[in-house]
Amino acid sequence: MPVKDWMPAVARAAARDRKLKAGESLFRRGGKTIGLYEVLSGYVRLVRVDRTGHEAVLHVAGPGDAMAEASLFSGQYHCDAIASTNAAVRLYPKRELLAALEEDPKAMKAFSSTLADLVMNLRTRIEQRNIRSARERVRHFLALNAGADGRTVELRGTLKDLAAELGLTHEALYRTLAEIERSGDIKRKGGKITLSKPV
Amino acid sequence: MPVKDWMPAVARAAARDRKLKAGESLFRRGGKTIGLYEVLSGYVRLVRVDRTGHEAVLHVAGPGDAMAEASLFSGQYHCDAIASTNAAVRLYPKRELLAALEEDPKAMKAFSSTLADLVMNLRTRIEQRNIRSARERVRHFLALNAGADGRTVELRGTLKDLAAELGLTHEALYRTLAEIERSGDIKRKGGKITLSKPV
DNA sequence: CGAGTGATTGACTTAGATCAATGACCGTGG
DNA sequence: CCACGGTCATTGATCTAAGTCAATCACTCG
Numbered sequence: 001m002p003v004k005d006w007m008p009a010v011a012r013a014a015a016r017d018r019k020l021k022a023g024e025s026l027f028r029r030g031g032k033t034i035g036l037y038e039v040l041s042g043y044v045r046l047v048r049v050d051r052t053g054h055e056a057v058l059h060v061a062g063p064g065d066a067m068a069e070a071s072l073f074s075g076q077y078h079c080d081a082i083a084s085t086n087a088a089v090r091l092y093p094k095r096e097l098l099a100a101l102e103e104d105p106k107a108m109k110a111f112s113s114t115l116a117d118l119v120m121n122l123r124t125r126i127e128q129r130n131i132r133s134a135r136e137r138v139r140h141f142l143a144l145n146a147g148a149d150g151r152t153v154e155l156r157g158t159l160k161d162l163a164a165e166l167g168l169t170h171e172a173l174y175r176t177l178a179e180i181e182r183s184g185d186i187k188r189k190g191g192k193i194t195l196s197k198p199v
Numbered sequence: 200m201p202v203k204d205w206m207p208a209v210a211r212a213a214a215r216d217r218k219l220k221a222g223e224s225l226f227r228r229g230g231k232t233i234g235l236y237e238v239l240s241g242y243v244r245l246v247r248v249d250r251t252g253h254e255a256v257l258h259v260a261g262p263g264d265a266m267a268e269a270s271l272f273s274g275q276y277h278c279d280a281i282a283s284t285n286a287a288v289r290l291y292p293k294r295e296l297l298a299a300l301e302e303d304p305k306a307m308k309a310f311s312s313t314l315a316d317l318v319m320n321l322r323t324r325i326e327q328r329n330i331r332s333a334r335e336r337v338r339h340f341l342a343l344n345a346g347a348d349g350r351t352v353e354l355r356g357t358l359k360d361l362a363a364e365l366g367l368t369h370e371a372l373y374r375t376l377a378e379i380e381r382s383g384d385i386k387r388k389g390g391k392i393t394l395s396k397p398v
Numbered sequence: 399c400g401a402g403t404g405a406t407t408g409a410c411t412t413a414g415a416t417c418a419a420t421g422a423c424c425g426t427g428g
Numbered sequence: 429c430c431a432c433g434g435t436c437a438t439t440g441a442t443c444t445a446a447g448t449c450a451a452t453c454a455c456t457c458g
């Protein structure tokens with residue numbers, strides 16, 4: 001659900017915009033939460049970095065998506081937000097937003113509903129990560145992300161990004177895609193992947 | 200946050216209890232949502248099963264925990280709930296609960312807050328699954344689940360259950376624990392694991 | 399034009415999955 | 429009360445898929 005569908009007017013009035021260059025960080029894990037963001041343009045990823053330096057991509061937010069929803073109820077951000085491309089974001093300050101939501105049960109309900117969606121998406125991510133085989137993992141992703149026609153997946157970002165999102169090395173992803181393509185189940189052109197059989 | 204801390208009285212009045220034997224299923228993915236559950240005793244796990252028959256454990260709910268929060272906003276359950284032990288659960292019917300929450304913004308806010316917590320926990324799970332090495336994965340788990348003293352982890356359920364939760368085979372987990380124990384970093388006794396150095 | 403990055407493919411290594419066997423324990427029913 | 433079936437815990441042997449290291453080519457951007 002896009003932010004515009006539930007954001008109370010009062011909170012909108014208090015919003016501030018900001019531009020980010022690719023690679024720039026919007027907030028860091030442990031930083032004090034100042035509010036919830038909406039991505040206006042570009043892509044911003046939420047990641048956690050482990051001690052070995054590997055990034056776990058938790059979410060990729062694009063235009064219309066909210067980020068850091070959970071920060072409304074928490075004093076600190078619990079992951080890093082980094083712009084994957086040049087991007088523009090809008091900050092809805094926590095104080096005003098929380099107040100507005102408390103005034104407006106309908107909006108609060110809609111907000112809860114977006115959180116519930118998030119929960120479902122995250123569970124799907126965990127399901128995906130549970131799939132051991134790279135091939136099946138990729139298929140799972142393709143099946144879930146097929147567009148309206150049930151057979152075309154439009155990639156956001158690079159294949160390298162996708163590899164990180166899937167928890168594979170880029171090499172493994174390249175090989176797996178090449179393999180599936182050889183087997184005839186998909187075709188690739190530019191940033192699109194087309195399934196031979198709709199899901 | 201335990202259910203009792205935010206559940207509106209009206210919804211409580213409409214609750215119904217149910218007993219489950221170990222292995223019995225409470226609801227299935229795709230089933231019509233009738234409400235939200237609280238676990239009264241025992242443990243109930245939320246899982247998704249892939250086509251290869253592997254279970255991905257999404258969550259394990261124990262006494263006081265809510266289950267299927269997201270179902271309030273969805274017509275169908277999106278995973279299976281299976282009792283891991285004999286268990287008792289309480290059902291808060293969707294209709295009454297939703298109505299009660301809409302009447303009571305404070306409660307709705309508290310409910311949102313539990314959803315936000317869920318989101319954070321799920322993200323931590325994804326972070327965990329991103330750790331490739333079994334050893335580091337186990338360490339990560341231990342660090343996050345150390346009790347108040349910062350060095351004792353009390354296991355809920357069997358090691359096999361834990362293996363599934365961590366996304367490892369039980370054999371790999373046994374081996375990894377044995378290895379870490381040999382290295383002197385942990386000690387095991389009964390259902391408890393003690394870190395040599397607090398986190 | 400040169401630097402930087404993505405896409406791709408090859409060769410090699412390894413950690414964890416798989417298959418298998420054993421002993422301990424536990425509740426159940428005769 | 430005890431034998432038996434079932435599950436957990438554990439360890440061994442083997443295999444394989446994905447990670448790692450490395451090289452190349454195509455692009456794009458300043």
